[in-house]
Amino acid sequence: METMEESTEGEQSPTFDALDLSDEVREALDEIGYVTPTPVQLATYGPAVDGQDIIVQARTGTGKTAAFTIPLVDRIVQSDGGVQALVLAPTRELALQSSRELARIGKHRGIRSVAVYGGAPMGRQIEELESGAQIVSGTPGRVLDHLERGTLDASSLKALVLDEMDEMLSMGFARELNAILERLPPPDRRQTMCFSATVDDDVRDHAERHMRDPQMVSLSSDAVGAEEVSHYVYMVSGSDRVGDLVRVLEVEDPESAIIFCNLRSETERVAYALQRAGFDADWLNGDLPQSEREKVMSRTRAGKLRYLVATDVAARGIDVSHLTHVINYSFPEATAIYVHRTGRTGRAGRTGCAISLVSPPELGRLYYLRLQYKIFPVERSLPTEGELQTRAEADRIALLSAAFTGAQSPDSLALAQRLLTHPEAERIVGGLVAAFFGASTQEGEDADEQAAAARRRGPTARRRPAARTVEPNDEDGDGDGPQRGRNAARRSRPAARAPSKRPPAPEEDITFTETNADVPPDTPLATLYLKVGRKDGARVGEIARLVREAGDLRRADVGKIRMRDHHTLVQIPEAQLDSLIEALKDQQLHERELSPQRANREPA
Secondary structure (H helix, E strand, C coil), rough: CCCEEEECCCCCCCCHCCCCCHHHHHHHHHHHCCCCCCCCHHHHHHHHCCCCCCCEEEECCCCCCHHHHHHHHHHHHCCCCCCCCECCCCHHHHHHHHHHHHHHHHHCCCCCCCEECCCCHCCCHHHHHHHHCCEECHHHHHHHHHHCCCCCCCCCCCCCEECHHHHHHHHHCCCHHHHHCCCCCHHHEEEEEEEECCHHHHHHHHHHHHHHCCCEEECCCCHHHHHHHCEEECCCCCHHHHHHHHHCCCCCCCCCCEEECCCCHHHHHHHHHHHHHCCCCECCCCCCCCHHHHHHHHHHHHCCCEEEEEEHHHCCCCCCCCCCCEEECCCCCHHHHHHHHHCCCCCCCEEEEEEEEEEEHHHHHHHHHHHCCCCCEECCCCCCCHHHHHHHHHHHHHHHHHHHHCCHHHHHHHHHHHHHCCCCCHHHHHHHHHHCCCCCHHHHHHHHHHHHHHCCCCCCHHCCCCCCCCCCCCCCCCHHHHHHHHHHHHHEEEEEHHHCCCCCCCCCCCCCCCCCCCCCCCEEEEEEEEEHHHHCCCCCHHHHHHHHHHHHHHHCCCCCECCCCCCCCEEHHHHHHHHHHHHHCCCEECCCECCCCCCCCCCC
């Protein structure tokens, strides 16, 4: 196996003029916006159009898809004839990605491509194959199915592309690959191009058995990790990994991230925990129906989902150029998987960050990563309570800044300047801050929670102009301002008028404790679910009064209250639950039916 090392360090990047491309392909590349070929595209084009079998090793995110689609469309495949090229990929997302790229680059040459993969209607794929396509891009299982049915005729095949070969073998597709290769023209009658981020013994064995004197094109033999990615690890005990993840997200504050889990069962649990903590998160794994997968992936690609929690298989083929972070919630079982995961960020010349949570049983895999791939993550410590407090204070400052974005009157600015020079400026400003966020302990905690939630929802949420109007005893302290609806806006008053407002009535001064303090400790407690939340204009104080009045309860009977965007959870004695549900079943709050029922979990 001949090896060719490519190095472009210190060289000026050439344009596509360096490749002898047809006018039709150049026109398509110009329309797409491709100006400069990447090193892997430059190194691959010559051997590919010469008909050479090649094994291309290059980092993830370096343009490998265009590296094989350009020569296929430009020289290898003709517009007349049957299926002349087959692209095999480990996942449906990668198969679709290749098919879309082929269609874009080949549109002026009359080249058609069809994507075939499991989970999609077989009949529709058969119709597309019968309508005439020169290139088929698919997953091994579905391609084998079409070959066995006779709906895919490979007798005229000129080229076979094995995309992410190491991934296909590690995912257990060896049997399907062998069965497919038996049904294709022999190696001396077809060209085979193998693309892989890592080239291990399995890939080499396959090359020796199924390729014809392959040439090795290596652009990353010394280090396969993406060049523009910084690597970090947090050492964790493993006993509360979700809690550790939340702390890491608090201090790192990624703009966007894929959070990788080793197990399907972990993805939904982790995403749900992040949602409960206020993060904009969703999950993706192989158990999710295809329609739901497409919705989640579309939100991710469009930048509308901040945190995607996914397995390796589910995340393959998601081309997210804006992704800033990759986070390994669980360290991968194989070091090659680490390379593929972290290659999802730092793409197309951008910088990225890879963060891993590593527990004691995973230290051996971390050591092997350093040894095999020369990737040396920098160790970081989990944030201390002091650092978390600093973050909470920063969140409050951000919330204050967002609340008063408009221009202030000259009188107000003059008063502010005098205030800052006052001998007791700290005490006065502290009082104003307490009035803004709420003076009671629970109100302060709710304010911290809402300030953090604004940050967790992402940069867009943080940039919202929130000309907030606040009552000093705003018991939910949600900080969403106008987002709570027109009713809330009519009820609230400008913060500047707060000093002239009458003191709140004693009933308004509600302290929301962690437990029902005056209830005997052995009293069974239950959680009431109400289908109304902060985005409906509701406030915690309103909910507390409503529950007390409807159930004729004492203040001490109402325990922890947690309000979300569209529902609220209230902790009360078990004995009062049924009667309270009956009393509230026909009531409304802010024009919303309460729909009271027993919650399936406690407030958190």
